[in-house]
Amino acid sequence: MEKVLQFFSNFRWQDVVDIGLNSYILFRFYVLFRGTYVFRVLIGLTMLWFFQQIAVYMGLIVTSWVVQGIVAVAALIIVVVFRNEIRSVLQARNMRTILWGFTSKTRIAPIDIIADSAFELARRRHGALIVIPGEEDIQEMIQSGIAWNGDISREMILSIFFPDNPVHDGAAVIEGDRIARVGAILPLSRREDLPSYLGTRHRAALGLSEGSDALVIVVSEERGEVSLAKGLRLREIGSSRKLAQKLEEHFGVADEQSLPLKKERLEITTAALVSLLFITGFWFSISQGLETLVTFDVPIEYQNRDPNMEILHASVNAVRLNLSGSGTLVKSTRSDQVRVKLDLSTATAGQNNFSITASNISFPPGLVLKNVTPQNIVVDLDITVKKDLPVQVDWVGRLPENLILAEAAADPQRVEIIGGKRILENIQTIYTEKILLDRLREGAGVIEVGLALQPASLKLASGSSEKIAVKYLTRRRD
Amino acid sequence: MGVLGLLWFNWAGPAHAQTLPRSGAVSGASKLSLVQALVCEDVKDGIPANPAIAFSISAGKIYCYTLFDQIAEDTVVYHHWFFRDKPSARIRLSLKHPRWSTYSSIQLREADKGPWRVEITDAGGRLLKNLRFSVTD
Numbered sequence: 306m307e308k309v310l311q312f313f314s315n316f317r318w319q320d321v322v323d324i325g326l327n328s329y330i331l332f333r334f335y336v337l338f339r340g341t342y343v344f345r346v347l348i349g350l351t352m353l354w355f356f357q358q359i360a361v362y363m364g365l366i367v368t369s370w371v372v373q374g375i376v377a378v379a380a381l382i383i384v385v386v387f388r389n390e391i392r393s394v395l396q397a398r399n400m401r402t403i404l405w406g407f408t409s410k411t412r413i414a415p416i417d418i419i420a421d422s423a424f425e426l427a428r429r430r431h432g433a434l435i436v437i438p439g440e441e442d443i444q445e446m447i448q449s450g451i452a453w454n455g456d457i458s459r460e461m462i463l464s465i466f467f468p469d470n471p472v473h474d475g476a477a478v479i480e481g482d483r484i485a486r487v488g489a490i491l492p493l494s495r496r497e498d499l500p501s502y503l504g505t506r507h508r509a510a511l512g513l514s515e516g517s518d519a520l521v522i523v524v525s526e527e528r529g530e531v532s533l534a535k536g537l538r539l540r541e542i543g544s545s546r547k548l549a550q551k552l553e554e555h556f557g558v559a560d561e562q563s564l565p566l567k568k569e570r571l572e573i574t575t576a577a578l579v580s581l582l583f584i585t586g587f588w589f590s591i592s593q594g595l596e597t598l599v600t601f602d603v604p605i606e607y608q609n610r611d612p613n614m615e616i617l618h619a620s621v622n623a624v625r626l627n628l629s630g631s632g633t634l635v636k637s638t639r640s641d642q643v644r645v646k647l648d649l650s651t652a653t654a655g656q657n658n659f660s661i662t663a664s665n666i667s668f669p670p671g672l673v674l675k676n677v678t679p680q681n682i683v684v685d686l687d688i689t690v691k692k693d694l695p696v697q698v699d700w701v702g703r704l705p706e707n708l709i710l711a712e713a714a715a716d717p718q719r720v721e722i723i724g725g726k727r728i729l730e731n732i733q734t735i736y737t738e739k740i741l742l743d744r745l746r747e748g749a750g751v752i753e754v755g756l757a758l759q760p761a762s763l764k765l766a767s768g769s770s771e772k773i774a775v776k777y778l779t780r781r782r783d
Numbered sequence: 784m785g786v787l788g789l790l791w792f793n794w795a796g797p798a799h800a801q802t803l804p805r806s807g808a809v810s811g812a813s814k815l816s817l818v819q820a821l822v823c824e825d826v827k828d829g830i831p832a833n834p835a836i837a838f839s840i841s842a843g844k845i846y847c848y849t850l851f852d853q854i855a856e857d858t859v860v861y862h863h864w865f866f867r868d869k870p871s872a873r874i875r876l877s878l879k880h881p882r883w884s885t886y887s888s889i890q891l892r893e894a895d896k897g898p899w900r901v902e903i904t905d906a907g908g909r910l911l912k913n914l915r916f917s918v919t920d
Contacts, residue, residue, distance in 0.1 A: 699898050700837040700917035710837040733868045734915075736898055742837055742919055783833060 319670060324581075324588050332580040336573070337403065343387045350379055415457050415482060416556065420549040422462035423522050423531050432526030433466040434476035434491065434506055437555060439518030443478075446516055450475060450489030457484055466524070476509065476521070492516065502528075503539070510534035520555045522548070590633065591671070597635040598675065601626045601643045603666075605682070609650035613689050615762060617725050620683040624661055630672040643668045649684070654726070657684045687725030691766055694735045695719050698775050699757065702742040710742065712778040720756065721766035728760065737773050749778045815858065815878070815905050819850040820912040822901065826886050836916040840891050847901045847914065849876075850884040860911070862887040863902040866895065891918060 338344040357372035384391070419435065426433045436443070451472060455461060457479065465487050466473045472488030479485065494511035510521035514534040521534040531542045533551055542548045604623045607616060624645055628635070644667045647659055661677050668674070696715040704710060720735055737754045744752075752775045756765070765771060823831035823846050824838065831848040838845050847862050857879055864872040864887075874887040889895075895918050903912040 695913075695915075697898050697900065697915045698917070700919055701896075703839055703920040704837065709833055709835045711835060713836050731868070733865075734898070734900065 320588070324585050327588070328577075328581040328584040331584060332577050333404070335576045335580065339576075343383065343391060346379075346383055346387070350376060350383070353379070416549050416552045417545075418457055418459050419462070419479070419522070420545040420552060422459045423524055423548060424545040425459070425463060426466055426524045427529045427531050429463075430526055430529045431463070431466050431468060431524065432473070432506055433462075433522070433524035434510060435462070435522040436476050436478045436489070436491070436513060437520045437522070437552070438478065438480065439520065439555070441517045441519070443513065443517045443519050446492055446513060447476075447478065447486070448490040448492075450478070450486040453477075453484050453487045455484050457482055476513075491521075499539075507532065507534070507539060511537075511539055514539075520552070591631060596629050597632040598627060598629045599635045599638070601628065601640060603640075603643050603645045606644060606646045607649050607684075608646050609648050610652070610686075611649070614652070614654060614686045615689050615725055616684060617687045617728065617762070618685040621679060624682070625676075625678040626666065626668075626674065627676040627678075628668060628672045629675050634669065634671045638669050638672065647682075647684070649686070652684065652686050654686055654688050657686060658682075659684060687727050689723060690726045690729060691721055691723050692729040692732070693719055693721050694732065696756070696773055697734045697736050698754075698773075699736040699739050700742055701739045702744075704742045704745060704779065707782055708745070708747055708779045709782050710745065710777060711780050712776075714776050716774045716776065717770055720769040722758070722763050722769075723766050724760075724763040728762065732763075737775065740775060745777065745779055747779050747781065749776070751776050814853050814855050815851055815860070815911070816853040817849060817903065817911045818852045819848070819884075820903055820914055822847050822914050822916045826888075829884055831886075838891075838916065838918050840893065840896055840918055840920060842891065844888055844890050845916075845918070846886050846888040847903075848884065848886040849903055849912075850882075851878050852882050854878050854880045854883055856880050859906045860885070861902075861904045861906075863904065864889055865900045865902065867897055871899075896920070 335344070338347070353372055353376050357369050357376060360369035360372060419437075423433065423435065436447075461484065462477070464470065465477050465484070475488030476491050477484050477487045478489055491509040492512040493505065493508045494515055496511065496515075499508065499511070504525075504527070506525070507523050510523040510532070511534050513519055514521050515537055518536075523532045523534060523539075524530075525532065531548060533540050533542050533548065535551075535555070542551065602623045602625050605619065605621070610616070626643060626645070628638075628643070630638075645661065645665055646667070647661075647665060649657075658681060660681050661679075663674055666674060666677070696718060698713055698715055700710070700713075715737065722729065722732075722735060724732075736757050736759075738757050740752055740754055753772050754775055755772060758764070821831055821834040822836070822838070824833040824835065824842050825844075826832065826846050826848055831846065834848075847864075849860065849862070851860070857877065860876050860878055862872075862874040862876060863870065864874070872887075872889065876885040876887060878885065887901075898915070898917050900916070901914045902910060903914070904910050
């Protein structure tokens with residue numbers, strides 16, 4: 306009980322947002338991609354991942370490697386192979402639909418249009434065969450036909466079964482609110498107990514209904530009657546209202562709400578709950594695992610330094626942080642995610658003492674700061690000034706015994722240097738880089754050389770030459 | 784740092800002698816004219832030998848030679864020796880009316896390799912000359 310209370314006391318509002326946000330993102334992925342091949346493959350990948358976790362847990366080394374490899378490659382392949390599907394899902398929907406809209410998977414056929422059309426065909430004595438599939442897949446039972454995928458309308462149904470239409474003898478297959486296929490050939494019933502007046506069209510209707518849960522509307526060309534084949538029965542329907550009623554029963558449309566819609570709502574609610582449970586479990590596995598301690602040596606970042614001042618010296622360049630958290634969090638924490646920042650806005654020229662507190666340190670949420678070493682640091686700051694200094698040539702090496710370096714002059718003779726005031730106070734001369742006397746020959750010459758700026762914090766002011774021309778004269782010793 | 788300050792009195796003749804008001808040492812110093820200043824390997828009979836700006840450590844000793852004119856009255860000058868901008872020696876040298884040469888010297892050791900300079904100032908601290916040179920291998 307105490308542990309439960311302790312857990313909830315550590316539970317932050319950010320954690321609730323974290324879980325809620327990610328659950329919603331997962332849920333939205335489901336809503337957007339359900340029914341597509343991408344979603345099925347994703348489900349397969351997820352199962353593979355679980356399988357791999359089980360294999361690791363059970364110590365099946367090779368199996369876990371193989372499954373891990375498959376998951377890794379499959380994740381790449383899914384993006385490449387299904388790029389068109391992914392693109393169509395994302396492109397076909399506006400931002401509102403992507404973020405919170407729902408597109409109904411179940412589309413209800415316009416029952417009244419189908420019913421009225423069937424009786425209009427009967428009135429005109431145009432034979433027709435309309436298939437309305439149930440839950441079962443009837444793809445394998447239907448042969449040939451032409452893919453249509455057109456919206457259902459009275460005119461369209463009448464047109465399909467118009468006697469001069471090449472596809473009028475075949476069946477029209479309705480899926481949802483569309484005519485999916487026309488001119489389809491249905492299997493014929495082999496029953497021998499059927500009345501002799503029933504023609505091929507009726508036998509075809511029964512052939513399909515006997516072997517599946519599909520509903521088939523038959524319009525007799527000879528008698529101008531509308532019949533309905535369902536299961537083993539073939540019933541004559543007297544009115545379009547009666548036909549509509551039968552169609553509603555087939556579609557499962559109740560008075561107030563359809564069963565498919567109820568099922569869909571249930572499916573969406575289940576998906577939302579599964580998303581929430583999955584993310585919650587995932588969050589707990591990451592943030593509430595076994596506590597692990599980790600040490601980071603983090604360089605100190607200085608902020609808000611007065612541009613007229615520079616840091617001469619700091620007692621330490623990095624602080625050691627001891628952080629704790631779940632093993633997963635600690636393992637996934639990169640060194641660049643842990644930062645120590647020190648605000649120098651209140652610092653003055655000279656030595657400044659700072660204490661490193663939690664407010665100076667940033668690290669990924671879920672980790673806990675245990676210790677900071679050292680807790681106090683001293684930062685020595687100085688005001689930046691310019692100083693005009695003479696240049697002196699720094700000769701090294703040795704001239705030949707018979708020669709003397711009689712004259713030498715640097716050009717320019719003076720340079721302007723930028724640096725800390727206290728540093729520059731003790732500097733009266735800027736030296737060139739070392740020039741080797743051994744290189745010199747008798748007579749006059751010029752050597753170009755750079756400046757040796759020590760300490761390295763010193764800089765040449767803009768406009769001062771970086772190169773110094775050293776004119777020299779050697780002569781023979783007396 | 785082996786530094787040896789020496790006073791060399793050399794009356795350089797009346798050619799540049801002028802009648803100067805005797806208004807005290809500081810006043811005399813302010814009129815002081817530095818005719819020659821150099822660093823050399825030796826000073827023999829008041830004459831600097833082998834003036835240069837780079838000296839081998841093997842020379843053992845180097846000299847800063849100065850010749851003054853228009854010395855209104857007896858006064859002093861200073862030779863401030865600096866090694867890498869750090870004061871190494873401050874040598875007080877006397878000057879006699881009306882023209883005088885004098886020098887100071889340092890004994891060289893292995894640690895003395897590097898850039899040097901000698902500031903020559905009068906009794907009032909006015910900088911008369913800054914000589915720059917190097918001690919090398």
